Amino acid sequence: MKTSEEQCLSLFPDADFVTCPLHAVAIALITQAAPSVTLIDNLPEIPVEAAVTPTPATPLVEVLNHSEEFTALSSAATKTVAAKPKTAASVPTVYSRVNRLLDRVASPAGVVDALTSHSFRRGGAQHVNGCHTLTHRWIFDRGAWNMSTTNKGFNYLFNTSKEDHMISKALSGYSTEAEVKAMNLTAFDAETMEKIYAFQRSLFTTCYKMESSMYNLSQQVADVLIAYLILHYPRMKELQADGLTVTRMEAAVVNAGASVAELLAWSLHLAFCGKVKSEPNQEATHSPKKPSNESKIIQHQSSVIDQLLQHIKRQDERIENLEAKMEGAPSQDKSKKRQQEPSKR
Secondary structure: OOOOOOOOEEEEOOOOOOOOOOHHHHHHHHOOOOHHHHHHHOOOOOOOOOEEEEOOOOOOOHHHHHHHHHHHHHHHHHHHHHOOOOOOOOOHOHHHHHHHHHHHHHHHOOOOOOHHHHHHHHHHHHHHHHOOOOHHHHHHHHHHHOOOHHHHHHHHHHHOHHHHHHHHHHHOOOOOOOOOOOOOOOOOHHHHHHHHHHHHHOOHHHHOOOOOOHHHHOOOHHHHHHHHHOOHHHHHHHHOOHHHHHHHHHHHHHHHOOOOOOOOOOHHHHHHHHHHHHHHHHHHHHHOOOOOOOHHHHHHHHHHHHHHHHHHHHHHHHHHHHHHHHHHHOOOHHHHHHHHHHHHH
């Protein structure tokens, strides 16, 4: 989950509910007495879906099932789109003018690789940040930047998603290379989801369907937060049975037409699903590295050579036995003679 403030900091769930940031944000939302923008600003913004204009290739079933997404079927949508002022993104900037100039002269000059936006605006600093073999001091020394540009360089280099993910994973108790996914409500069936959604609306009353959109919470974010509230409910109840969070959750689940026993069952189901997902990752981390193709070929060749050597030994024994029968000498004497012949030579 990414925040919308502080340059989009990443939040990863923690195994311990006391230090889990998602659980802490969820508790703060359900315990607030009135709507507040302080917490909502730190959560991802609600995505705005753009209206789609139907084309001759658009299936009729798609248009009928999702009529609200098409501008031609909604007069209000067309009025809204027509009344929209010209955004800043549509105004041509110096970057677009330079790009047009580059497109005009690149082909006659024989340029094959295009100049990336990171290289054009930031000297390649953030573009190179994805390469783990480069260090930041090389980029600073190469540019010989002044102090003001160096400050920008620090922002571009150290305030990136890659560095933020590594730090956030380490603080949450994960490996920096681990793939961490937040829980949601997709593990439940449709009937259980209806009860959980009613339970969710009863809990997030201060950030659900408010007149001002700045107080509303995205449905995807609400699903993640309610999942961690349900997951850690037994531990919260064990810690303080009469706490504000526990009492509000129990009252909300009763208002939703469910029971506390069902809430415990939901928590058990989420814990089981999380355990099943984590087991393959643990097996992958502890499993030894797979041999390369070269090592496999070498092992195969060595086994073939061993089998050939054993076959040659058996052939030698058969020849010795055959010679012994033909000449009437014991096979042991024949083998001794063969060993002595190379030494004489």
